[in-house]
Amino acid sequence: MSSVHPRLKTRICELFGVDYPIVQTGMGWVSSSKLTAATSASGGIGFLATATQTFPEMKQSVAEIRELTGNPFGINVRTDSPDINERLDWAIKVGIKVVSFAQAPRPEMVKKLKDSGVVTIPTIAARRHAEKVAEWGVDAVIAQGSEGGGHTGEVPTAVLIPQVTEAIDIPVLAAGGITNGKGLVASLAWGAEGIAMGTRFLLSEESDVPASVKQAYFDAVVTDTIRTRSIDGVPQRVINTKLIRDLETAKLSRLPRAVRNALKFRRLTQTTFSDLAREAFAMKKNQELTWAQVALAANAPMLTKATMVEGNHDIGIMPTGVGLGVIESAPPVAEIVRSIILEASDILNGLTCPVD
Ligand SMILES: Cc1cc2nc3c(=O)[nH]c(=O)nc-3n(C[C@H](O)[C@H](O)[C@H](O)COP(=O)(O)O)c2cc1C
16 A cells, blocks of 8 residues: 555554554454454454354364465454463464464463463553553553443543553554544544544445445434443443443343353353353342343343344343444445545644744
8 A cells, every 4th residue: 555654664564564554353243264364464453353153163264264365364363262271272272473362461471471471451441450461561552532332431531542652661552433544543632542443334335234234324323322330340431332231221131041052152151051151140240230231241141142243132231332423334344444544644743843
């Protein structure tokens, strides 16, 4: 691409071995091999969502990505998967370049990956978390402001990013409501070295989210999202649908069905019943949820799948960042990346004082 501003070549490009400091994050049920490969092929870097995949599905998707592109890509893992150690060993063995985490990683996971030359990049939502994972030796962080999609913290992006970049020396990727080149330049101004986006890539041509669901995202405006604890006890940003409003007002407690679906998800991810029960008890204790809420929490991945894969947006859950309100179409990923880089370069050129 011509006329890329030199400020867009950051430590992130070097760390990941990519042309542009643009990350497509891991999104459960959404970041498929196709989407991940398309982002990596475009010069950014894609992350495969493996938190909602079985181990064999994850292996298959990695093989598919490698058929589609020779460029670096990453995988996003669920750190509480019962088979997480086998998955990480396999990732090391097959030379996965980067690993990101769906929840906080444990220090021993970071060490194991780092010792084997795998780049580690957790997502954090507060300065103290950034400082903690930096001490563990992670290579970079995604700092996600509360505007971001899926599970998200409470500090707004414009406050969080400068706080984090001042606190740690490793590269920071800014996330949360970012969709375009203006967001990239703002992130650089806040001290970040690139951007990580979910919602922008969810609404792309290569995203297999059903057209009717994409339309629901296009129809929503910036204020149509909500950060809610009602789904699984942990704050999550989603489109504020009738289901969510009912959950918020506790009108919904279809407990038996929720339990059935929770068990189905556990089978899919090969979690044993004892692990499921242990997780449920821990969730109840740590987050002070009722049993109905615990069942709904375990049910959330199936409800999300019903929407994001099967297209049932009446009953489902639609995780999103607030950026959905400014996204109007789903172009090919290469076009998204190209337009962000060109827009950011134009702005950066305009910001430079002309010399007489
Ligand atoms: C549909 C959806 C699913 C997500 N699933 C995951 C996931 O499995 N693992 C993860 O680490 N983050 C997940 N996230 C969070 C994103 O990876 C990313 O951090 C977030 O979307 C960034 O904010 P943005 O959407 O405003 O760009 C998800 C987000 C969305 C929108």
